[in-house]
Amino acid sequence: MTMQEQTPQTPQTRKRGRTMLVKHADVLVTMDATRREIRDGGLYIEDNRIVAAGPTHELPESADEVLDMRGHLVIPGLVNTHHHMYQSLTRAIPAAQDAELFGWLTNLYKVWANLTPEMIEVSTLTAMAELLLSGCTTSSDHLYIYPNGSRLDDSIAAAQRIGMRFHASRGSMSVGQKDGGLPPDSVVEKEADILKDTQRLIETYHDDGRYAMLRMVVAPCSPFSVSRDLMRESAALARQYGVSLHTHLAENVNDIAYSREKFGMTPAQYAEDLGWVGHDVWHAHCVQLDDEGIALFARTGTGVAHCPCSNMRLASGIAPVKKMRLAGVPVGLGVDGSASNDGAQMVAEVRQALLLQRVGFGPDAMTAREALEIATLGGAKVLNRDDIGALAPGMAADFVAFDLRQPLFAGALHDPVAALVFCAPSQVACSVIGGKVVVKDGVLTTVELGTVIERHNRLAKTLYEAAA
Numbered sequence: 001m002t003m004q005e006q007t008p009q010t011p012q013t014r015k016r017g018r019t020m021l022v023k024h025a026d027v028l029v030t031m032d033a034t035r036r037e038i039r040d041g042g043l044y045i046e047d048n049r050i051v052a053a054g055p056t057h058e059l060p061e062s063a064d065e066v067l068d069m070r071g072h073l074v075i076p077g078l079v080n081t082h083h084h085m086y087q088s089l090t091r092a093i094p095a096a097q098d099a100e101l102f103g104w105l106t107n108l109y110k111v112w113a114n115l116t117p118e119m120i121e122v123s124t125l126t127a128m129a130e131l132l133l134s135g136c137t138t139s140s141d142h143l144y145i146y147p148n149g150s151r152l153d154d155s156i157a158a159a160q161r162i163g164m165r166f167h168a169s170r171g172s173m174s175v176g177q178k179d180g181g182l183p184p185d186s187v188v189e190k191e192a193d194i195l196k197d198t199q200r201l202i203e204t205y206h207d208d209g210r211y212a213m214l215r216m217v218v219a220p221c222s223p224f225s226v227s228r229d230l231m232r233e234s235a236a237l238a239r240q241y242g243v244s245l246h247t248h249l250a251e252n253v254n255d256i257a258y259s260r261e262k263f264g265m266t267p268a269q270y271a272e273d274l275g276w277v278g279h280d281v282w283h284a285h286c287v288q289l290d291d292e293g294i295a296l297f298a299r300t301g302t303g304v305a306h307c308p309c310s311n312m313r314l315a316s317g318i319a320p321v322k323k324m325r326l327a328g329v330p331v332g333l334g335v336d337g338s339a340s341n342d343g344a345q346m347v348a349e350v351r352q353a354l355l356l357q358r359v360g361f362g363p364d365a366m367t368a369r370e371a372l373e374i375a376t377l378g379g380a381k382v383l384n385r386d387d388i389g390a391l392a393p394g395m396a397a398d399f400v401a402f403d404l405r406q407p408l409f410a411g412a413l414h415d416p417v418a419a420l421v422f423c424a425p426s427q428v429a430c431s432v433i434g435g436k437v438v439v440k441d442g443v444l445t446t447v448e449l450g451t452v453i454e455r456h457n458r459l460a461k462t463l464y465e466a467a468a
Contacts, residue, residue: 017047020397020435021063023056025074026404027416031376031390035369037417041074045397048211048434053391065437071405072429073416075372076391077137077165077398078346079379082246082284082305082334085127085141085155086112086120089460091342101252101314105182108339111467113187115147117154119459124158126456127344129449131335133442134345134425137165137398137433138379138388140305140334142246142284144171144221145187152201156214163438163446165212165398167383168205169219169246170198172234174226180262182224191230194220195237202241210387211396213434215243222248223270224258231274238280244384245276246305249283252316256288268293277302282382284334285310286324287317294320298327303382306374308352309343310336318360321353321374332379348425350375368421397435400428403442 021044028041030053044052044059052059087108090096095107124141131139143152152170159166175181176188198218206216218238220226231247238245250256250267259267268289271277277296282303289297289304297304306319324331333353335344350371357365380389387396404416408426412419420426431439438446 018065018435019063020045020065020067020432021060022067022069022074022399023059025069025072025401027073028053028391029073029075029372029417030392031076031373032392042069043074043391043397043399045435048397050391050393050395050397052393067430067432069401069430071403072401073404073420074391074399074401075135075420076376076389077400077431077433078135078350078375079332079383079389080131080136080139080335080344080346081282081303081332081379081382082307082336083127083131083139083141083344084143084337084339085124086115086143086145087123087337087339088127088130088344089115089119089123089456089463090339093339093464096339099314100254101316102182102254104314104340109184109187111463112145113147113184114463114466115145115150117148117150119463120150120154121158122452122456122459124155125162125447125452127338128159128162128164129444129447129452130338130344131346132162132164132431132439132444133427134347135400135402135428135431136346137400137431138167138383139164140167140169140217140246140383142169142171142219142221144173144219144225146189147187151197156205159214161447162444163433163436165388165396165433167215167217167244168201169217170201171219171221172198172226172230173221174230175224188225191227191233194230195233198234198237199241202243206241206243208242211434217244217246219246223263223267224255228274231276235275243280245281247276247283249286250288250293251285252287252314266290266293268296271302272296279303280384282330282332284336285316285319287311287319289320289324291323294324294327294329297324297329301330303330303332305334305382306331306353307334307336307341308356309349310334310340312352312356313340313342318356320361321357322361322365325370330378330381331374332382333375345425346375347420351421351425354421368418371421372417398433400432400439401430402426403429
């Protein structure tokens with residue numbers, strides 16, 4: 001295919017922006033409509049979008065910036081659909097190391113009650129750095145606790161500084177222990193305040209344009225921490241403004257039991273009753289989603305954020321991802337909070353997704369390429385986007401490159417794409433988001449990471465000691 005065929009706009013009709021040429025990738029994984037994997041492949045980029053993707057010899061020979069990718073595998077940037085970035089401050093807390101979901105939360109709520117705006121900002125920087133270095137270019141984050149003057153704005157400022165494409169979810173908890181909820185009363189908010197702040201954030205920050213770097217999401221925390229009214233009103237608010245909806249659902253057997261006891265229905269039935277289904281909704285975990293729930297999600301286009309490491313860490317079970325995908329449920333990957341995973345390494349998550357489906361449902365339950373597709377196109381669909389997740393003309397210029405000359409890939413170069421998933425998790429050599437280099441030669445270019453980590457560890461120590 002020629003350049004002219006791929007780009008209907010001509011230089012005469014549009015002023016040329018800053019250009020980037022990516023050339024000589026050992027393999028370019030496009031995730032386009034035909035799932036092309038191109039040997040000696042490359043990309044031609046103008047500003048923040050891809051103009052052409054194909055063999056190097058079919059691309060222009062020069063550009064304002066040229067990246068030679070010999071010895072590298074180039075793939076679309078990975079998409080993280082579920083995270084709690086503030087939890088990177090509370091990894092491996094002793095009291096929560098060996099608990100299931102409800103016990104884990106109960107032990108950590110009292111620690112998180114001492115969070116500050118600075119902690120939110122720094123933990124977001126740390127979490128995003130970990131994601132970026134592991135191949136992620138777009139991430140959502142679900143912040144649902146706002147003590148001591150903390151605001152979602154603190155996370156947003158960090159994302160803008162580090163250069164990550166971001167879906168910021170305004171989470172909330174409104175039903176404390178005195179009202180039959182799980183969280184302590186000290187960390188819940190008034191529902192009127194939640195809705196008012198959510199509206200403020202949407203009106204201030206949300207960008208619904210193609211290639212948007214920042215979108216807002218309405219995200220009450222879970223059925224066991226908010227009321228029916230808040231769920232309904234949140235859905236109405238989101239649809240008024242055309243933004244997506246997100247929450248936790250059917251995470252483990254206790255979650256199911258709570259829903260049946262409190263609401264007299266399964267979590268999926270509860271979601272449907274409240275209007276929480278549709279292409280603009282995605283739910284985290286869904287480990288215990290039953291066949292009826294899977295059919296409902298498939299019929300309505302409701303998405304699922306699959307979090308294999310977290311589900312294993314908390315012994316929540318094995319989500320029926322193969323069954324979901326066969327039914328037509330949109331499925332993306334999420335690292336979940338860095339206290340229930342205790343990592344945010346996206347390639348590790350892709351690998352774990354493959355391994356967990358196989359141990360649960362057999363060796364053909366998921367292939368390496370299916371796992372990679374869930375982490376790219378799957379995540380894009382779950383976030384309700386059609387401009388990320390693939391390397392093709394008209395898509396956002398978000399891609400990452402892995403150096404295939406590392407010891408961990410030795411002996412696997414007959415199939416570098418499968419090697420990325422099957423072999424030990426790799427860090428990126430290069431990451432580009434919206435046509436801008438964010439990681440170069442394995443080093444983050446947008447922030448001084450050593451300083452960030454030093455601040456992060458100091459604040460984590462303060463947080464831990466305050467709850468002792």
